[in-house]
Structure formats: structure tokens, C-alpha cells
Amino acid sequence: MPDLIVPTLDISDVSVYYGHKCAVKNVSFNAHSGHIYAIIGNNGCGKTSLMKAVMNLTGHNGICRLNGKTLEKMSVKKRARLISYIPQKTGINISMTVREVCLLGFNPHLRIFESYSSNMRQQVDKAIDSVGLAGLYNTDFLTLSEGQKQLCILARTLIEDTPLLLLDEPDSALDFANRHMLMKHITHISRNNKCVIMCIHSPELALEYSDVIFLMKNGKIISDIDVHTADITEINEKMSFLYSNINVVECADANGRLHKTVLSL
Amino acid sequence: MKLFKKISAVALSMIMLISVTACNSSHSDSNNKNTTENTTSAFEIMSYFNEIGVSYPLTVTDQAGRTVTFDKAPEKIASSYYISTSLLIALGLTDKLVGIEAKANTRNIYKLAAPSAVNLPNMGTAKEFNTEACVAAAPDVVFLPMKLKKAADTLDELGIKAVVVNPEDQSLLKECITLAGKITNTYGRATALNNSIDTFLTSTKNDVADEKAPSVYLAGNSSVLSTAGSHMYQDTLLTNAGGKNVASELTDTYWANVSYEQILTWNPEYIIIAADASYSVDDVLNDANLANCTAIKNKNVVKLPNDTEAWDSPVPGSFLGSIYIAHILHPDKITKDFYESCVTEFYKNFYGFTPSK
């Protein structure tokens, strides 16, 4: 099982420059399948640039490897078969049905002139059902609520079925309920032996749903937190690198399960 | 002074009256006598330059209704319109020209009659008048087309006398010739020019009056699919020559675009192509889309000559266009010889050169 030996995603020494401005400075980390990695940091810390570097959407130094293969050397299509991406807000701004939007997820697997098979259509409907949008197959994507839109994009990601998922603040436009629903779906996906990396604003969501948190500041990863093993003191200490006025506490829910929650001071 | 003006006005009208009678008599001659004699007598009128003095200061109303006063006969004349330029040459004023319109080198008449004029300063086009160049040339009078009426007012403010001319049809051309003749103190020559034009047009009209008018399609400059309707000068030329314009129902004041189908429906007996057309007679004869048209079948396609001037615009020599068309449509009535003599005599007398045949 090579996957156990080689880390799924291996980022080594990645730097991103915009002109003379350095957005990401010599970032290296490993990420493994089956886990969710959260990158937290303030606006402008370089989270999005790092994501773009991994997807090769922006010029950068350093190398990103997925399952031992160099991502930079791949064609756009081959890379798309390995990485799927959920933006903050999708750029879809023309009338398409939910089903049509999800079908686009098959594009990396189709030859240039090949069209969708009936099997693919069935898979799409299943994916839509699984994110809780059942019955909305023929609804115009533009008429969906922001939460439903994000779930629809998530269904498209399921169709893409890639070993690596990148999410760029997927929760930013969502309300409380939708935000947690989306996170639960993502957790569910990651269990399916996928590697999930997400940029996220809220340390609370990161603590609740991710396995590892990378703390990013001024283009560098300054620290990381293993959410499952770190004790509350360590978490508080590391969080203070980014946020001077928060306090992480543990509390139990109605069922007695412990959650970490963030208090603003 | 006033009295003198009155006297001269009376004298002028007398002379006009005499010349008109002369016209009529020469015309009645033409009906009775044989062609050769008729033409010789007729051509004399072209060389009959009566010196008629013009008294200054002279106040005229130009064709835009503006009044302009001249203290003396202008010595330096500019013209930014090819029709007025041609007219000034015909009035023997080539040496007084100090500026003419743009693109002068494309007009054959200048090369033939006034080669020196081609290199004169350029006053701009009918669209873009070059006021500064005009001021720099310091003319005593500038002749401008109606389109440049605004420029005329500007020139007035700058102290340069501007005269707007608008020779849109035959009678306006006559008026324009008279106007230019008065202003430039060449009224006698202008009268001779007008008399010649009147005489020859009238005699041509009368000669073809009883003939059956064949149907004619007038093809325009840019394409065979553009034509002149009844409000264009080309239509007057054709009517004078005893032809019937198939497109007379069109009232556009500029070339109108029509379809091949329309031409086939009109089915003209003749197709006459504008002098400056960018295509040739052969292009029209070989146009497969027109193959079934009577004019094409009978090879009755001609192009107005352009080796001197485009007679389908109201230049002084435009009456020759009517004679040309008349000789195509009614060769029995207007002979080729007569047409060619008219051209030769006209340009010899008024422009001082003998056109090649």
C-alpha cells in the first residue's frame, strides 16, 4: 500500500510572488488521505494563493506532489482528475439546472467530444440526493439559495471523485445551519479515503471539523495543531499567534460529547 | 452711380433679350437648314464673347441668399468646389486662381485646361474646409459649395469674401454662371457660356422631342446596383436627351441602392454608367445576374466619357452629357459627328484646348 508510505499530498518549499510582493513564503507540509486539514489565518495571509499554487492556477516556486506525481507537470485535465475545488462562491452566473451543473463534474473523465452516458446521469441524481437537494434536479441553479448552491457544487465535487479536495472558505456565504450541514458532508466525504484541505475563517469550525489545523501568517505556516491530540493549553497558546483576544474552551453538548469552542474576549 | 447702374441693368436685359431671340432664330434655322450649316451657325455662339463691363462696388446675393459687396473686380480667386473651379476656368480666370479644392490631380479637365491649377494650395474638401489654408492664400473671393455655407460665414468674419454657389440643376447652374461672371468681371463671357448651353440644350431637346423615349437605367459610381432617381441631375441629363429614366419613381437625392431583381423588372433598353464609375462596361455586360436584361442582350451599355469632365454633375459642360446620351439613344437625330464637334468647339472656345477624340 504505497498510500500509507507516501503522504497523499506533499507540498515542498512553495513560494508565490505577485510581482515583488511575496504572498506565500517557502511553505512545506504533508497531507494524508482520510483527513481534513484546515488552514486558518487572517485575510491576506496567503491561504488562497497557496491553494491556487497547489492547483497550478498561479505561477510559483517549489513542487507539489500528489501520490508521488508532480502536479506541475500534468495537463490541466489530468490534474482535474486528481483535484477538485470548491470556491468561496461559484462563478456560475447563467441559467443551468442543478443536474447540468453536477454533470460538469464528469468533464475531466470524458474525452473531448464524448457526451454524458445515462449511467452518469443516474450517478448525478444520486449525488444530488446525497447532499440533500433531492427533487431539485431540474431547478435553475441561479434560483437556489446560497446554501443550496454550495451543496450543489459539493455534489459536483462528489461526481469529480478526486483523491484531493481543496475548499476555499466554502462556508463564507452560508448561514449557521447550512454551514454545519456543509461541514458534515465534507467530513463524510473525507472518510471515503479523500484528502481534504480547506481554508477557513472561523477557528471554531476548524476545531470542530478538521483533523489538523495549519496556522498561516504573512505567507508562512507558523504552526500546526493536531486537533485530536493537542490539549487545550497548547491550542490556546498556538491560537494566540494569530488571534490575541480569543480563548478556546472545552464544553460538553447535551449528549455529553466534548466540543471545543472559541470565546471572544 | 445709381443712374448708371439702372442704365447698365437695362442694357444688360436688352442684350439678354437679343441673345434669347438669337437662340430662337438659330433654333428655327436648325429645323430648316441641313445639319452642317446648322452646326456651323450654332457653334459661332460659343465664340461670341461680348465685353460687358460690370460696375463696382457690386453687391450680389449668392445662392445661399447671402449678400456680398465687392469694391473692385477680384484679382485673386479661390474655389473649393470642382464645379465652380471648372466654371472659373471656362470664364478664362485660370491665372487668377490662388487655391482650389482637394484631390485636384484626379480631375482630367485641370490637366488639360489649367495644368498650373493642379499645384495650387489645397482649400480642403466639401466636407472639411481648410480655413487656414484659405486665409493663407489671401484670395479676394472664395467660391464655396452649399455644404460649406458655415465656412463662408467664418470667412466673412475673417474679412475674406465668400460666395456660396449651389448649381444643383440646370437653372441653378445658369444662375451660378451669371453670378460668377458678374463678380469676376467676366459677365460677357458668362453670358456667352449660358447662351451656348441654352442653345444646344434646346436644339437637342427639340431634335429628339418627337422620338419615342427609350427606357434607360442610370448606373451609379460605386456599383451597378446604385441608380439615380428623378431628383438627381443625371435624370435631367437623360430627360433632355430624350430618354426615360426607369428609376424615376425614386426620389432619393443621392444614389439609391436597388436589387438585381428591380433592374430586371424595369428591364431597361439602355444602361448608362456614370462617368466616374469604378467598374467598366464589360463588367456590366458580363454580369450573369443581368444576362436576361434587354440592354445587355442588345449590348446597349455605355459609360459616360470621363476624359474631360464628369458630365453627370452640373459642370458648365454638362449639357454635352445630354448630347452624348442623345447621340446614343437617337443616333439618327444626333449624329456622332455633331456630338464630337460640340465637345471640340466647347472646350476649344471656353477652356482653350482641343480634346482628343
Next chain:
Amino acid sequence: MLKITNYKNKIIFLSVIWILLLIAVSIWSVFTGQYPLTIKGLLDGDKMMLMVFFRLRLPRVIMGIIGGFGLSIAGYVYQLVFKNPLASPDIAGVSSGASAGAAFAIVAVSASAPFISICAFAGGLIALSITLLTAYAVPGKNKYTIILTGIAIHSVAQTILMFLKLAADPEKQLASIEYWIMGSLNGISIDSIAIPFFITFIGFFIILLLYRQILILSINEDEAASLGVNVTIFRFIILITATLIVSSIICVTGLISFIGLIAPHIARLLTGRNDRFTYISSGFAGTIIMTLSDIFARSLSSSELPVSIFTSVIGAPLLIILLIKSNKKEDL
């Protein structure tokens, strides 16, 4: 209007409407014109009538159909790829490039129809190539780069056109340029419709086959790449195809405005989507507007009127009516 809830039924309904309308306007168009054609005369083999019918009338009707179809599907593609509801062939400087090319042919060489066509075609392609090359050469490009470059190239082409107009002989050349720019189906001969027909036909299928990629391009560059579409290559192929269609048509007809802008919107308002059927519908809408416009252009008076007048006169109210009737917002 009929309320049709099922999209499949809507497709069938609209398809039937399109085909019936197309047949109706084509028949109307075939029997409209200055030459009095009668079915009896044609059946009797009247030589003149047959010639008018096959050499003049039919090519013109066919060119109207091809032209309307091609300009509209190209406009549809431009609007998707540029993510701009106002996109039309002008956005990449194509039509102004073609005008400058045609004016160049008229002023500098000769006014022969085939030569004007070639130069217009070349002008359109040159404008598009410069637009795309410049847009790719610009560092830090975003979604406005191509549009802004297109506007710049459009102005440059307009300036060249202005210079050529200034240099043109006002009597003949200027009139030719003006008439070309106004656009007309007049003077279309049987030989001149072959090239636009094949290019439009092939282009139509290329776009149909690449439709999924076009949809993905309409999202945004990052998402398109994450869905496995090489934005640079596909955008180039698709824009070149659409531009070839436009150039091949306008080099024969001259500029025909508005159809490429309005027909796609009409189709979108009717289907409420952006699928392949909407794409085909926009072609049909364009064809019908174009054919109707040409009927009016050649029959309202003895002289030929520019067809663009009527494409706007027919198209604009139609679009407004549909906009008012549709309770859904126009999304693009």
C-alpha cells in the same frame, strides 16, 4: 401564452414553432421581391422567372437564413465565453476589423466584390488575433482583460476606418464603404453563399460538440481549470470558430448589427436555460429575424434599404416584450 411545465414538452413545442416559422418566412421571402414571380410562371418554365428565382431570389433567401443563424450562434457563444450579456462580434474588434478590411479593399485596391470579401475576412481575423494575443501577453490578466483589449482594438480599427474614409473618393468609394458598413443581402449571388454556408455549418457542429467546454468556460477561469478545461486553448478554439462564422458571413453581407446580440437573449428568455437547445434556438431566432428584416429591406420601396434598420426594428421590441412577459430575471 401556453403554460408548459415539462421542459421536454417545451423543447418539442418550441422546435415545432421554429420549424413552422422558418418555413413560413422562407416561403414569404421567396415570393417577395421587385420582380413579379408567380408559381404558374415558374412551373411553366418561364426562362426569365427561373433565372430570377434561382440566381437571385433563392441565394438571397438562403444567405438570409445562413446569415441570421451564423451571427446568432456566434453571438450566443461570445456572450457565454466573455460572460457578458452585451458581447457581440464587436467585443473582440471583429466587425470593426472587418469594416476596416473592406474599406481598405475599396480605397486601396478595387471595389470588386470578392476582393472586398477577402479583405473583410482578413481584417476580422487580424483584429481577433491581435485582441487574443495582447490579452494573453498582459500580465496579471483577469476576466476584463479580453474585453478591454477588444475595446482597444475596436477603437484602433475604427480609427483606421476613419482614415480610410478620409482618403476615400467621396463620390464613389465613400458611398461603397458606407453601404458596406450598413450591410445588405442585396447583390448576393449563388457563388458567394458557398463559403459562408460551409463555415457556418461546420462551425455550428464544432460548437455543438464543444458545448460542455463552452459552458465550463462561462463559469470562471479557476473553476474551469479545476473542471479540467484548458482555458487558454479552448477559449482560443471556440472564439476562432465563432469569429470565422461571423467573418465569413459579414464579408459577403456587410455589417449586420444587433442580430448577434438580440437573438441569443430571445432564445434564452424562451427556454430559460443555456443548454444546447437554447443554442440552436438562438440560431433559429436569428434566422427568422434576419429573413423578416430582409423581406422588409427589399420590398418597402423600389430602392434597397439597409437590413440592419429592420433587424433592430424587429428585434428590439421582440426582446422587450419577452423581457416584460418573462417573470424570471434575465440572468446572464
